Amino acid sequence: MNVTINGERLLQRLDELAEIGAIVGPAGDRGSARLALTAEDGLGRDLVVKWMHDLGLEVSIDGVGNVIAAMPHASGLPPVMTGSHIDTVATGGRFDGNLGVLAGLEVIESVMSAGLDLPRPLAVGFFTDEEGARFAPDMLGSLVYVGGMTVEEALDIRAVDGARFGDELEAIGYAGGAPCPGPAPHAFIELHIEQGPVLEAEDIQIGAVTGVQGISWTKVTLRGQSNHAGTTPMSMRKDPAAALFEIGAELHRIVDRVGAPQVGTIGRVELIPNLVNVVPASATFTVDVRNTNDETLVSVEREVDELIHQVADHHGLSVETETLARFAPVLFDDRVVEIVERSATVRGRSVRRMPSGAGHDAQMMARVCPSAMVFTPSVRGVSHNPAELTDEDDLVAGCQVLCDVMLELSATTFEGAK
Amino acid sequence: MNVTINGERLLQRLDELAEIGAIVGPAGDRGSARLALTAEDGLGRDLVVKWMHDLGLEVSIDGVGNVIAAMPHASGLPPVMTGSHIDTVATGGRFDGNLGVLAGLEVIESVMSAGLDLPRPLAVGFFTDEEGARFAPDMLGSLVYVGGMTVEEALDIRAVDGARFGDELEAIGYAGGAPCPGPAPHAFIELHIEQGPVLEAEDIQIGAVTGVQGISWTKVTLRGQSNHAGTTPMSMRKDPAAALFEIGAELHRIVDRVGAPQVGTIGRVELIPNLVNVVPASATFTVDVRNTNDETLVSVEREVDELIHQVADHHGLSVETETLARFAPVLFDDRVVEIVERSATVRGRSVRRMPSGAGHDAQMMARVCPSAMVFTPSVRGVSHNPAELTDEDDLVAGCQVLCDVMLELSATTFEGAK
Secondary structure (H helix, E strand, O other): OOOOOOHHHHHHHHHHHHOOOEEEOOOOOEEEOOOOOOHHHHHHHHHHHHHHHHOOOEEEEEOOOOEEEEOOOOOOOOOEEEEEOOOOOOOEOOOOOHHHHHHHHHHHHHHHHOOOOOOOOEEEEEOOOOOOOOOOOOOHHHHHHOOOOOHHHHHOOEOOOOOEHHHHHHHOOOOOOEOOOOOOOOEEEEEEEOOOOHHHHHOOOEEEEEEEOEEEEEEEEEEOOOEEOOOOOHHHOOOHHHHHHHHHHHHHHHHHHHOOOOEEEOOOEEEEOOOOOEEOOEEEEEEEEEEOOHHHHHHHHHHHHHHHHHHHHHHOOEEEEEEEEEEOOEEOOHHHHHHHHHHHHHOOOOEEEEEEOOOOHHHHHOOOOOEEEEEEOOHHHOOOOOOOOOOHHHHHHHHHHHHHHHHHHHOOOOOOOO | OOOOOOHHHHHHHHHHHHOOOEEEOOOOOEEEOOOOOOHHHHHHHHHHHHHHHHOOOEEEEEOOOOEEEEOOOOOOOOOEEEEEOOOOOOOEOOOOOHHHHHHHHHHHHHHHHOOOOOOOOEEEEEOOOOOOOOOOOOOHHHHHHOOOOOHHHHHOOEOOOOOEHHHHHHHOOOOOOEOOOOOOOOEEEEEEEOOOOHHHHHOOOEEEEEEEOEEEEEEEEEEOOOEEOOOOOHHHOOOHHHHHHHHHHHHHHHHHHHOOOOEEEOOOEEEEOOOOOEEOOEEEEEEEEEEOOHHHHHHHHHHHHHHHHHHHHHHOOEEEEEEEEEEOOEEOOHHHHHHHHHHHHHOOOOEEEEEEOOOOHHHHHOOOOOEEEEEEOOHHHOOOOOOOOOOHHHHHHHHHHHHHHHHHHHOOOOOOOO
């Protein structure tokens, strides 16, 4: 079985989807802003669903808005599934998520056009709120799909802007009736841009992703005493911003001491009232720490938590912490990873095994079926940014490898557990 | 000359003005939010101007919205002027500024009711945008009044919310025609709450303010590279938030090393895009440093500037700094300070000389006439907060001392420069 995908068609669909919620970065780069369940997300969904219907696929929408489109197939067997997400961060690029969904669509169209008789059907889907930029936790749709959270719990989640998940889902018309948790596919394979600098730095075209690092997100609120910035002696202050600065500086020392692949980020900060001449009443911020080794990650989490309480005590502040997301590191199915490696090599593409630094829907699907991922290079490792870029040749090569892997998975019978 | 002010009337006017833009703090305290040139500020102005007209005062409004109301007086001599401001920070209290304006009104009403024939008239005013919470610099109205900035420059200033000063002034109907710079009064005396903890801690009822500490406000923007928080190794980041944390922590070490009365505050922070899983592209923050000694203040400013550039360089960031406000320490006229001390003592009130930790309109007026201030205690030193509180007895005592000082100033001829 040999199918050549249509690269032009893939690139054109990527362009067309990127125009919905289009934004322009400082350097003139064109990105997209389609935060989960906003009107822009709704319009993006409508376009992709239209393409699914145009191909004659069987489209199902579940209770949290996950959309799965499967080839009609007489066998009734579980499909080989691919997919990703089409929601973005507020300053999103054109490829993050979108590539995996539109490449899946391209694979299915090419396979259907070729008139192949596959042992198992193929399916492509997009999961709701993978980014978590509007509703925590991230990978919410795929988490619910595999039964890691109930639909009811998900519907009651509040956005950072205060909106309720269920209300926003209704508003864009994607509260569907398909069962959730959803049926386990035969296997799951996701194509995604690396979003990191490794493949480009090593001049390698395809990443065969072996797993995903563990992710821990905590929201911290420190409360002190708002006061006049001129008249309050330093010794009499309860300044939550001063504590935040100490915590932030020390967090980076901890992460540096632990060393790669440990990363740590404070990406969100809100001071109240946030005025030049007022000692803040409160400082709210998020801590994002990740590692491929869960034991190390747990120890970093504990150290950061102790740090926060110690600094807050020293400043006379109250502390409130909330876990926004916590995912243990995930190992993909080695048999699927091997198929990715082999498929890339057969197509004459350089390939390396690597873990993923970011969370992806495939790590959820790995709970219910043999799963892995294919990475394509990200220029300068830039992502979550309108300057996000993958060379066209790499996009097309990634889609071709995805096609080859899906065809092989369709004919593969997995013995035993993953 | 002996006039007893009407404390009830003062307290009632304070209550009435506080209802405009009323807010409720977390502990149920009632404060006010009347940011400069907002609709609420306009309504507050309308009420005070109505009171001025009710007393038959001659009301003038200048090109930046400063409002001065003078007793009609046959002499044509420059008045003894008092006043303050009625704009507030976003989380303002009921007394900051308002006390000085309404106590001035009360003094004038009491003096007029007593039918005294004063050597010089009295006047009370309120200056636009003293807080600087919406338009930088703070004390903008009084700065323009004394010729430290032109009306045209002021009108073109942009608010933190993007609005233009001149447009907002027009919108509330306070772009007046009185000349600016305004005429120099005979003397200026401002009653204000301390906004700090010193008087209460020492159980003293009146502060005779000898001067104002120097104030330096800088807005800093650090720009790096926005990127994915999971896939970007620490060594390849250009993270402006990480730099901010180092700068903030080190700023507090510098301030602690210099020691009191040095203070330093980072009260405003904005990260872009401000998302949990994105290394920020930029961090904008303000640095507020103050000292009564200008030499020390200059040296702290230099040290902080070097710190910012050094940390930014280390992180590979670009730096942009903008001076939002810079006022050298101010010394008040010792002859006026002495009258304050004596007036308090005659009324049986305990009094101490002290510098002001906050900036006030009186420091601008000190450029053009003999000036000083009267402080009343702030409970727990809390200000810029709905919990701001001064005991009623202290409010009334402060107003009475203000009255006595104004009457004495009216009969005082100053020889030579201040």
